[in-house]
Amino acid sequence: MSSPNGAAPAGATRQLRYVDALAEAVAQEMQRDEDVFVFGLDVDDHRAIQGSTRGLLERFGPERVFTTPLSEDAMTGVAIGAAMAGMRPIHVHIRMDFLLLCMNQLINMAAKAHYMYGGAVKVPMVARSMIGKSWGQGAQHSQGLHSMFMHVPGLKVVAPSNAYDAKGCMIAAIRDDNPVIFMEHRLLYPTEAPVPEAPYTVEFGRARRMLEGGDITVVGVSNMAIECLRAAELLREVDVGVDLIDPITLVPLDIDTIVDSVARTRRLLVVDNSWINCGASAEIASQVSERLGGSGPLLVRRMGFAPTTCPTTPALERHFYPNPSTIAEAAYAMARPGGAAWSPDPEHARLAYQAQFKGPF
């Protein structure tokens, strides 16, 4: 395994997969707080949501870990009501696309209740969901819908890109007194990072600088943070230094860290795990432009899903997503304007696919 930051720090904690980090975080919080419970279709079956709820039923019993009817709308309402009554529900969806069935409850009630009722109630709930990719996930198993939730005041939106942040964000989300849209990515599930055993939180609203570099600021959201890490490895071959930022949480958004970086590089590439139009990339780019526009040259570009529905055939799907090569090409063109176009060596690009982020955290 190659890692741009070298091996994990000496005396480091054990390596844990993203999927196991999620399960561990939930188990530790359920142990700590009787009011935490997990529900959603299939959370208690033998597949355990690709392993992310593994062991919870055995340890905490069917009163605190239970499946639901296929009634996402009402089940979201049940989560909200239980949360208002003082419990801390974690409502699990195996794909983010199913959150569209929950929109009335999430947008009209969860997001607004604390405000609309003058602070009389809180809604401490977590809506977990996973974005799919590849092997025919297609139109309705691959959507990154975070910008829809970012649009509405009152929801927190979290998108950890590695196992360390997955655990720390999950614990923070469970302890948060607000509804948290917790966005996972299927392809991140097997990725490993050093994860301390003891419970810890990753603070919301603090971005992580994954790499330091002076030529261009790249912001990667969710799985795209890892794709950008791989792109940065390719760009190193042509001496383009990437300041790579993972926002981790989209609401609250740590725009200051991004602005500080762009103030130095004057170049911003935002790579989102969703469509560009009205998306998180639009929000980040416009906030940076508002802060830095007029103070000097500023080059901004966004990448994301092709403006199409996601197709199932690999022949088309590979053109749907940004990948390390296309990200590296775009970043190079921005960092070296006027120079000859450059494309990464396909063999190097293939190797870059093995890169995982291992810190520092």
Added chain:
Amino acid sequence: MPSEYTQETIARLYRSLYFIRRFEERVAAIYPSDAIKSPVHLSIGQEFISVAVCDILRADDVVSGTYRGHAAYLAKGGDPKAMMAEMYGKATGCSAGRGGSMHLIDANANVMGASAVVGTTIPIAAGYALAMKRRKTDRIVAAFFGDGASEEGCFYETLNFAALHKLPILFVCENNFYAIHEPQSKRWATDRFCERVATFGIETRRITSGDLFELRDAVAGMVEKLRRGEGPALIECHAYRWREHVGPNEDFDQGYRPRAEAERWMEMDQVPHLAAMLPEAERAAIEAEAEAAIDAAVAFAEQSPFPEAEELYRHVFA
């Protein structure tokens, strides 16, 4: 009226019923002055349902109302001053000026927040009931909703879940035959509502008489079973909305429903019916007390300050 009703009980019921009727009539009277800065959906004519149900509930039971929820809020013991101030948009309102008439709440009286999106609070009420069951209490939730809300998918989703988990929740359908201006005949394939619900294994009762005591007796039996953990129950209670869907006036001149339809219900009005059961002095005392409390609520609302501009940004996140 069943003979077992004591004068004390009748007085208690009348106190609540009269207060709600007069409170809403005052709201309607104030409304043209534009002092109330909120759309109002008056429950006038339907108050007896909230009064009967809430009289059976304990203080620690929870009520979930609707955007036509003045009656449920007041019958459960919600603070009338905070409610009136909320409608005036004042800082002292029960939702601190952020909710208005459609989003009343009183956590101290266990009145859940109401929603303007029809049906939305039904599953949320079930979530409260789930929490009560998990905590092994014998508290219950009464969820009020209209016949229109029963057409929402989340209603049937909630019935199934509540029955499956034997949740302590009483569903109370206030069937007034209209969703906004659309009659049931244009919305329901059949009116066998209780039969539909009963297929979930939920005990149901249909009350068509408009009689407060008949309803109260039915609720009492169901609540007893709910507290024993026997699972949810549903009451369909026929009633009639006397005023317009939203606003302070009558609307029989609009042509979508005939006044004759309302007159049958006005003749059965429970306010004078209960008044006639009480000795004159006691009735007069109850009414004077109510009028004074309403005056106090209006004065409180009028004298309270509007929220400061900075308040706009408070409570976005907890």
